Amino acid sequence: MDQTVWTWFFVLLSFSAYLGIAIWSRAGSTNDFYVAGHDVHPTVNGMATAADWMSAASFLSMAGLIAFMGYGGSVYLMGWTGGYVLLALLLAPYLREFGKFTVPDFVGDRYYSTFARVVAVICALFVSFTYIAGQMKGVGVAFSGFLGVPFEWGIIIGMVIVFFYATLGGMKGVTYTQVVQYCVMIFAYTVPAIFISLIITGHVLPQVGFVSNVRGEDVSMLAKLNTTLTDLGFREYTSTDKSMLDVIAITGALMFGTAGLPHVIIRFFTVKNAKAARYSAGWALVFIALLYTTAPAVASFARLNFIDQVNGATYITDDVDYATEAAAITAAGGKPVPAWYKDWEKSGYLPFEDKNGDGVMQYRGPNSPDGIENEVNPNRDIFVLANPQIAALPGWVIGLVVAGGLAAALSTAAGLLMVISSAISHDLCRRTLFPMMTDKTELRVARASAAAAVVAAGLLGLFATSLPFVAQVVAFAFGLAAASLFPIIFLGIFWSRMNKEGAVFAMLSGLISTFWYIVYFKFGGGTPDQYLFGVSPEGIGFVFMFMSLAIGIGVSLITAAPPQDIVDLVEDIRIPGTREPHGIADKGMQPDRDYGEEGLAPIPAE
Amino acid sequence: MSDVQKKPRLTSDEAKAYWSSALRLTVGLLAVWFAVSYGAGVIFREFLDQFSIGGAPLGFWFAQQGAIYVFVALIFIYCFAMNRLERRYGLGG
16 A cells, blocks of 8 residues: 555544544533543553643654754653652642642632632643644644645644544543553554664664664664764764753753643543542553653664765755666665655755755764765654654554654643633633533533634644744743642642742742743843853743742741631641541532532632 | 542541651652652763663663653552551551
8 A cells, every 4th residue: 555545544543533432432511521520540541641741742853852952852851751750749649639620720729719710720721822832733744744735724634633522522532532542652653663673773672772782783873873973073962062950950841840731630630539640640651651761762763864864865856757866876876865855855844955066965063074064954843754764664654653643742632622621611610700600501611612722722733833843832831830830739739838829929920930031032032141040941940930939938928827728628638538628618619519400609709 | 429538537646647758758759759860860970971771871871761760660669658658547548
């Protein structure tokens, strides 16, 4: 079969699975819709969390970024996995014990304040919309690069699918779809990695190949990559030009950001109890680690392969027949530009500029020893997608990778849509504006806001074409989550003296400062020499998180202590199985109570 | 369905003791978390890079692989230790 046929085959097969699950798992109540009835098994939830959280950035961009950054790419590897340790140890079990539907729900109830709830809604929407733009861009890239569908149509197809299973099944539909999406993703990611590892090192496990010798040579793969790179004027792969402080800050922003991401946190509300939440975080990291320990291997293999095939290749222009010309070059003992390069060149992601006019492609680093200028500028986002072609793997592998990339983007988009729709229907409508609303009405509002959010996300994706690399856009969402949401959730659990004034100031200061810093340096003309402590915008969330923590503590200490009810509540959630309803925090809504048609008692003014 | 099960309430001394054990465990595991990621992977990377594991410099390997394996282990150690702690206080089941 032809490669495009394979690609359509895998994409259609996976999409019909998603739709089938949506129909099978229709949500019947808000409990189903928001938290999948609280009865998802920890291992299943771990798998869903892994898919939810591994986005287009993890699947499509990360290996490419690491391939170019070398050691510097470790910030993504450590940051995006280390956050799960924080989540498991500091947040997930306690939030589950608290037992609500959403992150703003926790904030509003723990800080006994509708205002704090609304600010948390704003933070959650901010983080989620920043993140979703990156996902939609990923969907567009996968569709336009492989299926010949225009970018815009790619986004629309993706949106229709998500629309169907998110509005119909809510969290329940999303959960089981994500389980399938995880399987698609991990299979699609590891199969080419295994092939490539076998080709380059002869080891089946890419994780082993990563630390082994090149096949048939007495030199390790990484050492060979280092020499190859320095010979061409690049940095050594195992070194970085980032300052240690910047590495620490970016890693921290990604770690604490992961722990503060609302779409990840709500996944832990779907399990039965605190114990299940802990296991679930562990399983999530196991499933994530399968991909994350493969990624650095994929990255180094891809870099080595890319240089090997592109550097010194004779370029073939579009006005001659590629096959004849390539055969002629090979016959003359030369190296023709590979066919996959010509394929990807059309997308504009692999520009070649023959600066010295010799018709040969010179790929060089900034310190090129032979004085030749670099002529090839590959886009980092294409590496995972183009990797199977680079390694000359069979057509079905390529189709599989496309389906995997779409699964990654769609699963995360769906998780984010759940945050957006629950923030609007539950926190804004039910808990803030119309407390008398019945469960049935709320479910309708939840479906309607999920639908509206899908449309908004699609529009955002269409405008995201002009945004920088997918992984970098996503990194901003992490900074925002780290600085605005993590501190108040953390303090809300571990410091019972934390009050509503502190929470509001902490959230707002973290959100505004991080947002301003990123906008100023990315779009407002700021230059790197103006960086605060030399920390780049990707890592600034980490610095402002400490500021937000300090402001939260400071403001709490100079304002009135929280009511006794809240202090009791905080003590309850620390000890599993002892959670009881507490006055102000639970007024009108107790965990897991079925409200049926009667609606909620109005929440009295504070 | 109900989460709010009637569990034997701990006396306030027991609750304090439980919470301080849980905190000690959390802080201990976070110290390891810090040591393998920021410690081995970033701060002492150059020192560790003189050693190697397979064909990879050790500090670099920790930053790209080793830390992740340790993270997984840490969460499961936490799960087991918390289960034991809960059992000792008759909590959680």
